[in-house]
Amino acid sequence: MPPFRPRAQHELERLDDDALIAYMREAGAAGHESAGLALGMLAYGYRSRVRARVSMKIPAQDVDDVTDEILAKALFSTFDGSYGGQFGAWMNTITQRAIADYHRRGPGRVKAEPLDEREAAPEDDEVETGDALERALAALNPGHRSVIELWLRGYGAQEIDGVSDANVHQIVSRFRRALRGQLGLGPKDEAA
Amino acid sequence: MTDIVEHLLQQFIQADRAGEADPLAYLERVEGAERAELAALIDGYLARAPRRPFDREGFETSRARAVTEEVGRSLGGVSGEWPALLPRLRHRAKLRRAQVVANLAEALGARGAQTEKVARYYHGMEQGTLPADGVSDRVLDALARIVGTTAQELRDAGRAAGGSAPRGVPGTAFARIGVPDPEYGPAEERMPGGGGAGEPRDEIDEAFTSA
Numbered sequence: 026m027p028p029f030r031p032r033a034q035h036e037l038e039r040l041d042d043d044a045l046i047a048y049m050r051e052a053g054a055a056g057h058e059s060a061g062l063a064l065g066m067l068a069y070g071y072r073s074r075v076r077a078r079v080s081m082k083i084p085a086q087d088v089d090d091v092t093d094e095i096l097a098k099a100l101f102s103t104f105d106g107s108y109g110g111q112f113g114a115w116m117n118t119i120t121q122r123a124i125a126d127y128h129r130r131g132p133g134r135v136k137a138e139p140l141d142e143r144e145a146a147p148e149d150d151e152v153e154t155g156d157a158l159e160r161a162l163a164a165l166n167p168g169h170r171s172v173i174e175l176w177l178r179g180y181g182a183q184e185i186d187g188v189s190d191a192n193v194h195q196i197v198s199r200f201r202r203a204l205r206g207q208l209g210l211g212p213k214d215e216a217a
Numbered sequence: 218m219t220d221i222v223e224h225l226l227q228q229f230i231q232a233d234r235a236g237e238a239d240p241l242a243y244l245e246r247v248e249g250a251e252r253a254e255l256a257a258l259i260d261g262y263l264a265r266a267p268r269r270p271f272d273r274e275g276f277e278t279s280r281a282r283a284v285t286e287e288v289g290r291s292l293g294g295v296s297g298e299w300p301a302l303l304p305r306l307r308h309r310a311k312l313r314r315a316q317v318v319a320n321l322a323e324a325l326g327a328r329g330a331q332t333e334k335v336a337r338y339y340h341g342m343e344q345g346t347l348p349a350d351g352v353s354d355r356v357l358d359a360l361a362r363i364v365g366t367t368a369q370e371l372r373d374a375g376r377a378a379g380g381s382a383p384r385g386v387p388g389t390a391f392a393r394i395g396v397p398d399p400e401y402g403p404a405e406e407r408m409p410g411g412g413g414a415g416e417p418r419d420e421i422d423e424a425f426t427s428a
Contacts, residue, residue: 038271053292053390060390061289068281068288070268073237078263081240081256090309093284097301100288105377117264158261177261179230197223204257210250 029055037063042112046103067112068096075120082124095123157207161200172196222251226258233266289391294345297375303343306364314343317363324359331421338425349375351426 029051037045037059049063076092083091099116102108108115162170172193175185182193205211225243232238240259244252276282283304290300307317315336322335341347352375357368 056390064391065285066271068285069271069276072281074263074266077240078260096284097288158257178265205254208253
């Protein structure tokens with residue numbers, strides 16, 4: 026195994042999540058202080074968006090508590106063997122689970138269940154809201170799905186390559202009708 | 218033509234990219250079906266947004282720093298997830314650390330100087346320096362009642378994290394970020410035995426270090 030090579034902050038900032046996590050573990054094993062920096066980068070990099078998501082689903086007085094529990098759970102998981110890669114998607118799973126747990130049990134800790142149990146667990150309305158968007162997306166053909174994925178990331182019609190502005194608007198409009206259907210705000214069988 | 222939902226979504230995305238944005242401020246501007254749709258779209262955007270670039274100044278003043286330090290103490294310590302869990306539980310119970318200590322000392326029947334010993338042991342639990350295996354059910358039962366949880370949850374948290382972190386992970390590697398929380402003072406070494414040098418072992422030591 027090659028010896029550990031410490032990296033500077035600007036180098037760590039360029040690493041994607043999984044590379045940063047791998048570095049964090051190596052630095053920790055080597056006893057290097059940059060392990061703490063890598064841990065902090067992950068926490069800082071995700072906290073505000075997790076908090077924003079939580080704030081839309083639970084009462085204000087518990088938002089920070091639940092957010093910090095989600096963050097801690099996700100960070101612990103990178104060391105306990107339950108993390109399987111793709112930190113952002115993993116964080117989404119933990120976030121949805123924590124919100125569902127909150128509504129089922131009231132304020133409390135995020136349950137540390139294996140992933141397969143989480144996936145099999147019953148959903149509640151709060152999780153359902155997030156799933157509605159994913160279901161509407163899943164019903165699209167791959168080309169339209171990639172357009173919507175870009176649109177959801179904030180790309181404007183002019184920035185989406187290979188599709189005319191008019192087509193982007195049409196695809197978005199049909200997707201939104203399908204989403205409203207999935208949310209129970211319109212016909213569910215609306216073509217996507 | 219852009220409708221109000223799409224307009225607000227784009228505004229939110231721009232604000233989020235520029236810094237932190239409060240989705241509730243945007244949701245307040247619509248209601249009913251439009252609000253539900255906007256919430257789903259904002260949630261979809263947030264779920265896809267990449268890791269925010271690191272800003273050391275922003276980090277120092279954010280709650281992300283506290284979480285990082287708590288997780289770091291847990292990973293490198295001998296108290297499992299207690300350094301991450303206990304501060305959160307007492308915050309939820311709206312109790313300062315000194316009050317938790319006072320209540321715990323009373324519940325354990327500590328007298329006089331024994332209260333200071335309870336404080337040191339509890340400090341070790343939050344710092345990750347007190348081995349979780351040694352803490353008795355009597356302490357966990359009392360502490361659970363004070364902070365509003367169960368002894369089993371405390372016991373489970375004590376077994377996790379630090380106990381299952383990769384072998385050879387030195388705790389200080391994860392703790393060296395930011396400035397220390399003034400409530401904790403300087404980092405302490407592991408405290409496996411009695412409450413203080415030269416003090417005879419008593420029932421308080423037994424309760425915290427011999428389960």
